[in-house]
Amino acid sequence: MAVLLLGLVMGAAAQFNCASVYGESSPTCAWEKEVKTCMDKNCQGSDDGELCRADAARTIQCCEDHYQAVTPPRDCVRAAISSAVLKCAKTSCEKSCNGAACKACSELHEEEEQPNPVILECCMEHDLTDPPEICRAAVPQPCEGLQGEAASTCRWELEVNACVRNICASCSECQNCQKDTAHINTCCDTHLHDAPQPALCKDAGQKALLP
Template sequence: MAVMSLLLLLVAPSAVVATPCSGLYGAEALTCAWEQDVKTCMETSCHGCSGEPCQLCREDTEKIHDCCQKHYHSASPPLMCESAAITEGVKACVQAECRGCSGEQCQLCQEDSARISACCTQHDVSDPPQICRDAMKGPCDGLQGDALGRCQWEQEVTACLDNKCAGCSGEQCQLCRESSESILSCCSDNEQESSQPEMCKTAFETTVTKCVEDQCRKCSGEQCQLCREDAERYTACCKQHGVSTKVCEAAQTQGREHRREILP
């Protein structure tokens, strides 16, 4: 009896040590083993890091995909491998779509939600990776009240500018999209009952200031200062461009400081 008890004590500790794949058999066991190998591979790959760099390293889909390929098992891939493979596939698709671009144009192309979503649709999966979930999320999702109205107004203005500048290329496109006149027109056509988006506010203020400075262009010395400080002149320019009283007051303040551009 004593011998039996001793044997039980010796066996018991090892019996209670369970691995993540304990109790699994066949294909499930292989998938689980694959996942554990990938996790070990990622720990090795990110060894020595700390804090945020560690988190970014462990979430790096390129590294995960590489570990998944190195430790391939003849079974269904674990979710982390499937997700990483789709993410890398989407990235490759977007890069192919943006081939030939350069500089800021490339960044805008690679971050375009519509383009990313189109690449995501090529992968029919029930649980899309983060890159696809982010692309499918609307820019105004989760906003309420004035913030929602301001966001929607800005999206309408952006769409309006897309139409106005359709068919342009290179520097011509940039000039079109940054034109205060174009932005002002789109802001006015799509006005909503909310505070102004920054792009509209800046365009309104810049346009009013330009209007005043055009009228004061031929002045000199003290005459110029008086011209730029003329409240009636700002009011007239504000009415001409349909700008709010609040923006006009800001424009007047900046005008008194002899600044050629209005800051929000």
């Protein structure tokens, strides 16, 4: 029973691999794993665990509880953008509406065919190279329409690209940094998916084997 409970608590964190992450990205990876563990614990027993783990406020709290003075992990950055977008939308709506109309204005209605224009406008104030869910309608979705392993491989590649950009955020020669084989391999391992490797991971892995 204890083993079962441990498995439930670990959840997403158990699948997060930092073993092969070194250098500057290592503490960021450790922080991200702590955040995922925190979210798994907070969402244990939730009626909708996936929705619970996607909650920006909970994520931000876990990020703050496990704060480290290093480059923030992807989950924390995305949660911060989500929170800022919702705050922006609420402020924008309150300036242009009254009463119950404000609530409808500032809410994100995922079931609507057309994305909320106020939300989209607020999203555009942020870097959307790796957008949180709330801003996905504001940018083209390269994995849209894909299913199964193809979708997982596509998401893996997006996560790797975002991870490398995160590592190279403060670089002096960013183009060279983002092509660095070690960085790419680190990000491929960190964001491992149960799917065929994306091309950039295959290429980086092969280059790493060259003498």
